[in-house]
Amino acid sequence: MSINNGSRSAAARPGSWRRDILLNWKIYLIALPIIAYFIIFHYLPMFGIVMAFQDFSPIKGFLGSEWVGIDNFIKFFTGPSFLLILRNTLVISLLGLVIGFPASILFAILLNELNQLFFKKTIQTISYMPYFVSMVVIAGLIIDFCSSNGIITNLLVNLGMKRQNLLQNPSYFWTINLISDLWQGLGYGSIIFIAAITNVSQELHEAATIDGAGRIKRVIHVTIPGMLPVIVTMLILQVGMLMSVGFDKILLLYNPTIYSTADVISTHVQRMGIVNMQYGYSSAVGLFNSVVGTALLLITNALSRKYAEHSVF
C-alpha cells in the first residue's frame, strides 16, 4: 500500500486523524523538524513578550522581575525618539512599497516581452546577482562610493553638487537606501512575477492578438489581470512587513549624523536593548512593531478580499 493511497482512505473518513497519523507516520516524522523549529524558535520565545511589561532583570527572570505595566510603552510613546523613528520606519518602508514593489512587477513584464532568449537570460542573471552578495559587502561598497571622494560623489560633483560625504547628510539617506535596495533586490524580487506571467494562458494572448490588441494592450488586459492574484498576495505580505525595514543594512550604513532620517524602530531597539541593556523597554518597542505589522496585514487582507476578491487567508 502506498502512502498516497493511505492518505486518500483516511481523508475519506473525516475525523480519523489518528488513523491518518498511523498510516502516514513517516511523512509526519519528516515534518517533525520543521514543526519543532517553529515551536522552539517562533512560539516559545513569545513568552518573552512579558518582558515588555516588566523592568526586566536577567538574574531575576520573568517571575522575579518587577511588573511595571505599560510604563515601557508610555516611555516609548512619550520619548524623544518616538515620532522620528516611526516616521523614518514608515517612510523607508513606503518608499520600498510604492517604488520598489511596482518596479519588480514592471521588470518582470519587460523581461517577459523580450524575444531574444540569450539577452533575456543575461539580463536576468545580472539582475539576480547582487541579491546573493553579502550585506556587509554591499554596505562597504555604498559607504565607499558615497564618501567625499567616492565614485558616486565624484559623479554628482561633476553635475554641480557640493563635495561632501553623502552618508553624512540626512537629506540623502532615503534616496541612497532606496536606490541600493532596487539595485540589490529588483531582479530577485521579480522571479515570482515572472513565474506568474508564465502561467497566464497563451490562448488568451492569441485571442487578444486576433482581436487586434497590440503588445501594450495585451500586457494591460491579459498579462496583468493574469498576474493579479500573485500581485495581491505579495502586496499583502509586503504590507504586513511594513514595519520591518531592512535592519542589517541600515545598521551597517547609518551613523549619528543621519539618525534624523536613518534611525528606525529596529535600530532603536538594537541600541536600547542590546547596547544599553534596557531589555524591557526594547521588548515593548518590538512588541509595538509586531502588533502594528500584524494589524496592517489583517487590514490589507480584508480590504483585498472585499475589493479585489483575492486574499491570503
Add this chain to the structure above:
Amino acid sequence: MKTTVKKYLLLVLALIVVIAAFSGCGTTPVTTQTTATTTGETTTAGPTTISTEEQLTFSIWLYATPNDYYSTYSENPIVQYLNKKFNVILEFQQPAAGTEQEALSLMMGSGQYTDMIETSYYTGSINSLYQEGVIMDLKDQVQSSMPNLMNLINSDPTFKRNIYNDDGQLLKLLTLSKNDQMAWGGLVYRKDILATMTGGNIAFPSGKDVPTTIADWEYMLPLYKTYFEASGMAEYAPLIIPAVGYFATGELVSGFGVSPSFDVKNGQVEFGPTQPGFYNYLKKMKEWYDAGYIYKDFASRTNDLFYLPNTSLTYGAAAGIWFGLSSQLGDVMSMPQYNLMVDVQAMPSPLDTANNITEAPYRNSFSRYPTTGYVVTTKTKHVERLLQALDFLYAEENASMSGIGLTAEQVAEINNQLYIKNGLEAGAYSVDAGGKILRNALLLTGGALASNAEPFMNNRLPGYRNDKADNDNINEDIANGDKIWKTYDDSKNMNLFMTRTAAEDAVFTEKWPAINDYLNTMVPGFITGSQPLDDTSWAAFVAQLQAYGCDELTQISQATYDRYQSR
C-alpha cells in the same frame, strides 16, 4: 524494493535532523571537571590550605585581543603557566573585535554568565550587579585565598580606598601598580611635514618646541593642508577626530577647559557638554572643518577605535594630527622603500588661551590605579581555586609576568611552544648584575617594545604590575611622549572607583542613553554644518540636554564623587 529503501532512507534522514535540531538544547557544560590530577600541588601561601588535586575549569569573558599568534587568550603563555601550576583551565570567551558591548549585553541578558567577567565594556553599575545577585562580594574570599593581594592592599591606603566600594565590599579584582603606567597614547603630529614646509624653521606662536596652544595648531593645520594638496593625495586629513566629534577620553576638548562628560572643578562636578568651553570647542571645530583641516568623512567612521582613527590615512602618511600610540612615535612609521621619512611626535591638548584656559587635565588617565577589572559571578563553584591562581600574579616576585613575560626557567617549566617556536627559549627578559631588566631583543623594535610583543606577556588578567621593565627599556621618543602626554595633572578627573548606588544607577541607565544619542547626533552635526551652530542653537542644545536629565545625572555624579572623597 526501491520504494522501501527510499522510505527508510527518509526515515533515517528525518531522525538525524530531529536529533540535530535538539542537540544544542540542554544545560551548559558544568564548569567543574574531575578528569585529571596532574600536579597534586598544595599551596601554603594563604591562611587556608587549598588542594589543587582536582582539575577545574573556569570560564572568563574578555573583550577581543586580536594578535598574530593565537585566536583566544586561553593560549596566552601566562595563562598556560597558571593552568599548569594550579591545575586549572582558564577558558576565555571572547567576542569578535568591535562587537564587545553587544556580546557582553547579550550574555548579561541571557543569564548564562561566565565565572569571571572583565568589565571594561560593562556600562551599568557594578553595585547593581552585586545587589541583583549576579556577582559576589570577594572580601572574605580574598582574605582567605589571596594573601599576596591582601599584602598589597594593606601596604597602600589608596589601593584599599579603590578596591573596596562605598559599602566596604570588594566586588572587582584590579591590576595594581606602585608606579603610574607608561602613557601608551595621546595626540601626535607629523613634525617632518612642518620641517619640510618651513625649511626646518618651525616657529610655533607660543614660542615653545612643542605645540601647546590653539594658535600653535592654527599654525600647523594650514601647513599640513598645503603639503597634502601639493603632493596630490586624493584623500588626506590634516586632523582626524572620532566619528562622534570628540575624543571620549578628553583630548583636544580638554584644551577648551571642559571634558566631554562629567568632570570636576574645585570639588564640583559639572557636565562638560553644557559648559561654555564646549561651545567654544564646537565653534573652533566647525571653523576647522569648513577650512578643510578636519577629515571630511570623520562622522561616517563609526567603527574606528578612538585611538586607531582611520588607519589607512595614518599609516598611509596622509594624516597630520591624530590620536596616536607610543609605538608610533619617532621614525617607526617611515617608508624608506618610498623614500619617505616620517617623524611622529607627541603633544598635549592645545590650550584655548584666547579664552584664558591654562590647563587641560581631562585626558586619558595613565594613573597607577586602573579603572577596569574583573568581577566573579555567583555561579562560580570553587571560587577559592580561581582566586588562588590569580593571586599568584599579585606576588611582587611574579609581577614581571604582567608587562614583560616568562623567564627562561618558566618557559622550560611549561614547555611553552609559543615562546620556543618564536626563538624565545631564553625567555622574555633577563636581569643584569645591576638589577636592570633587559627585554629579549626579539621583542624590541628600534629599542622600544615591538608592537607584536604583547601576546608573550599578560596585559589582561589582573595582578601586580611591574613597570620597572618599561622604564628600563624605554627609548627616548617614548620617554619624551610619556612626559608630554602627562603635561597636565589628571587627578581631578572623575574615576570609575566612584560607584553609584542601585537607585542612582537606575536613573542613570534610564536617562544616559538619550543624552548620549543626542550628543553623538548633534556634535558631528554642528561640526559638519548639518546642524546650525549659533547662540540660539547652542542654547537649544543645552536646554535639550537638560530636558533629558543631564542636571540630575550631574547631581548623582556629585554624590558618587563626595562618597569617594569620604571613603
